[in-house]
Amino acid sequence: MKQNWDYVTPGIPDDLFTRGEVPMTKEEVRVVTLAKARLAPGQVVWDIGSGTGSLAIEAARLIPGGQVYAIEQNQAGVELIRENVRRFSLTNVRVVPGRAPEVLRDLPAPQRVFIGGSGGRLAEILDLVNEILPAGGRLVINAVTLETLTRVLSLLQPPWSREIIQLAVTRGVRRGNYHLLQAANPVWIITAGRGGAEDEG
Amino acid sequence: MKQNWDYVTPGIPDDLFTRGEVPMTKEEVRVVTLAKARLAPGQVVWDIGSGTGSLAIEAARLIPGGQVYAIEQNQAGVELIRENVRRFSLTNVRVVPGRAPEVLRDLPAPQRVFIGGSGGRLAEILDLVNEILPAGGRLVINAVTLETLTRVLSLLQPPWSREIIQLAVTRGVRRGNYHLLQAANPVWIITAGRGGAEDEG
Amino acid sequence: MKQNWDYVTPGIPDDLFTRGEVPMTKEEVRVVTLAKARLAPGQVVWDIGSGTGSLAIEAARLIPGGQVYAIEQNQAGVELIRENVRRFSLTNVRVVPGRAPEVLRDLPAPQRVFIGGSGGRLAEILDLVNEILPAGGRLVINAVTLETLTRVLSLLQPPWSREIIQLAVTRGVRRGNYHLLQAANPVWIITAGRGGAEDEG
Amino acid sequence: MKQNWDYVTPGIPDDLFTRGEVPMTKEEVRVVTLAKARLAPGQVVWDIGSGTGSLAIEAARLIPGGQVYAIEQNQAGVELIRENVRRFSLTNVRVVPGRAPEVLRDLPAPQRVFIGGSGGRLAEILDLVNEILPAGGRLVINAVTLETLTRVLSLLQPPWSREIIQLAVTRGVRRGNYHLLQAANPVWIITAGRGGAEDEG
Numbered sequence A, B, C, D: 001m002k003q004n005w006d007y008v009t010p011g012i013p014d015d016l017f018t019r020g021e022v023p024m025t026k027e028e029v030r031v032v033t034l035a036k037a038r039l040a041p042g043q044v045v046w047d048i049g050s051g052t053g054s055l056a057i058e059a060a061r062l063i064p065g066g067q068v069y070a071i072e073q074n075q076a077g078v079e080l081i082r083e084n085v086r087r088f089s090l091t092n093v094r095v096v097p098g099r100a101p102e103v104l105r106d107l108p109a110p111q112r113v114f115i116g117g118s119g120g121r122l123a124e125i126l127d128l129v130n131e132i133l134p135a136g137g138r139l140v141i142n143a144v145t146l147e148t149l150t151r152v153l154s155l156l157q158p159p160w161s162r163e164i165i166q167l168a169v170t171r172g173v174r175r176g177n178y179h180l181l182q183a184a185n186p187v188w189i190i191t192a193g194r195g196g197a198e199d200e201g
Helices: A027-037 A054-062 A075-087 A102-106 A122-132 A146-155 B027-037 B054-062 B075-087 B102-106 B122-132 B146-155 C027-037 C054-062 C075-087 C102-106 C122-132 C146-155 D027-037 D054-062 D075-087 D102-106 D122-132 D146-155
Strands: A044-048 A067-072 A093-097 A112-115 A138-143 A160-175 A178-183 A187-194 B044-048 B067-072 B093-097 B112-115 B138-143 B160-175 B178-183 B187-194 C044-048 C067-072 C093-097 C112-115 C138-143 C160-175 C178-183 C187-194 D044-048 D067-072 D093-097 D112-115 D138-143 D160-175 D178-183 D187-194
Touching: A027 A054, A027 A112, A027 A138, A027 A160, A027 A187, A027 B027, A044 A054, A054 A067, A054 A075, A054 A093, A054 A112, A067 A075, A075 A093, A102 A122, A112 A122, A122 A146, A138 A146, A146 A187, A146 C178, A146 D146, A160 C160, A178 C146, B027 B054, B027 B112, B027 B138, B027 B160, B027 B187, B044 B054, B054 B067, B054 B075, B054 B093, B054 B112, B067 B075, B075 B093, B102 B122, B112 B122, B122 B146, B138 B146, B146 B187, B146 C146, B146 D178, B160 D160, B178 D146, C027 C054, C027 C112, C027 C138, C027 C160, C027 C187, C027 D027, C044 C054, C054 C067, C054 C075, C054 C093, C054 C112, C067 C075, C075 C093, C102 C122, C112 C122, C122 C146, C138 C146, C146 C187, D027 D054, D027 D112, D027 D138, D027 D160, D027 D187, D044 D054, D054 D067, D054 D075, D054 D093, D054 D112, D067 D075, D075 D093, D102 D122, D112 D122, D122 D146, D138 D146, D146 D187
Parallel strands: A044 A067, A044 A112, A067 A093, A112 A138, B044 B067, B044 B112, B067 B093, B112 B138, C044 C067, C044 C112, C067 C093, C112 C138, D044 D067, D044 D112, D067 D093, D112 D138
Antiparallel strands: A138 A187, A160 A178, A160 A187, A160 B160, B138 B187, B160 B178, B160 B187, C138 C187, C160 C178, C160 C187, C160 D160, D138 D187, D160 D178, D160 D187
């Protein structure tokens, strides 16, 4: 089922993606995560732990001439990403099934890296990214557990500079004549670069 | 002082704008607000209560061939917007000093409207926007007070459909060896359209 | 099944109450709501829209010689409240089945009033409370919908003075080796008194 | 200046305490923290890093026959605690100037421990508390930085069981005819006990 999104802004509503049982980065988190990455045409982008591919798809749409690699070890996720790539008629997303960091070694060096999941291999993935990301490169990590948050903070030390935010969205959800205040789980967005102005608070 | 922002994504850091004493929409709120608007090239966009112009500037950058009208009644704000337009070398932002809704009557009809401030004239502004916004048009309002939130909700009734979210950002701000958790004031983002799929919760 | 709570502090864990399908005020919200009420021995307390009775039970435990009236129109709720009163071996909670404000007219005048639900009759309930609450009396309302929040704010005008807070709790919930950050829906707690120091911000 | 608080509930408004430049645990955080401790008459309570003493004072009021030790290494804080003890006419708070864990060694064993600050000695303090807290004892820690939160989580391993929450309060603060939504910085409240039912999520 083809889906158009004729806008220059990201923020494709969650329900326009094929989802299944795989957790998906929600719309507002996706939008802020993409903004923190500072995308530009022609970039090579890695989306490690791509899940349903929502972030990879939104990034690919934004960077004509760029290329997004959607890395995912879960087979159900891989199929959802492929479905979503077809759904949005994208030609610049390559799905990379398998485990990071192993499958990363064959990929072109990226200017931008997203990490949505690390399969418990966060230290090894960050080591590889640390070697391969050029000066001016940016890394944006989404964490939904305390352990991931703390692990990221301990691993991303100087010369990485970092910005750390928690994004919490509450929706007014219609129930009859009322709008119930419904909180989405908060997401920590950690942005890191080299030699940058992050981490000044 | 010229400032470049060579990215396709919005999210210009707050401190790259000239600010003064006028309140400014913060980076993450700005990014989500722009996404909710669903911008496209060639659009006419009104930014009513433009403040320092941060939203208008980010919108203008995203819509080649489009035109942004930054409406602001506060003279200090008007000068900050002009300064920011120069700073980012934009040619598609027109600053409109004066009070809404009066100054809106001479402007070309918009496809997108942002409301960041209404000078107590919200009902009149929404009446005018209601007449002039075409089918498929979108309105995105930012509210930082309870009164504005409640007023918006009571004024935006069917056939407007609405989405209502509260965005709360907490930053880890560096204080010596620690990152203090610092909460930014939450902002309510109300998105409205006609005949749309909003308000389904 | 008897349950002891041998502490002077409230904050009985949610799962020690009998719950059923009726929504229940969660532990932390309950604790703050009770604190905002400023309870004292010998007080008469109304809990309007008592739900499962969790707030009424906690209040009753705190006020020796006081009396709590748990008003609830939902029959399932009434039975849950009675079950919880038995469970905590309380002798100073009287369950009042029926609709407010009608059933309130026969009750002794309260020094403290909680409103957890109003069955759409909030204006009439507040009129009655306004007449009957003495100087120094306090009213604490919990709102989980935007409509209730806005209605409360519009109805509680001078000479009521008000304090308005939103309480948002996020839990680290264990999932295997991780703690997922899980947000509970936020609750607005509006505290009102007469001639008090509320509403100074 | 004497201050009365004639209620059985905690939640003394912040501005009734003498404060100075020392950070103070805010009202709602204090109330939830006390509730998590599950206080009872006759208990011995340690408040390590007592700051202005607000938590110690509220605890002491709640436990007739109990004794609170307010430990604080900052001399300005020590004087504020003493002033607040006088202000609320308490006889069961003993101020303990000095550094933890050293000054703890001479104190009677506690049933309840609060940690509001650790002067960088958190591991040593937790070691001592771990030895001395009896079965059924409870420890409640407030963390306002990411480093403290992560350090607490790594140090409190089995046989400690833990509950981890983030409490975020937003106030509607009056500005003329409006109530501005003002977010207080969030506080993490970690409750730990031995052999308890914490950490079930």
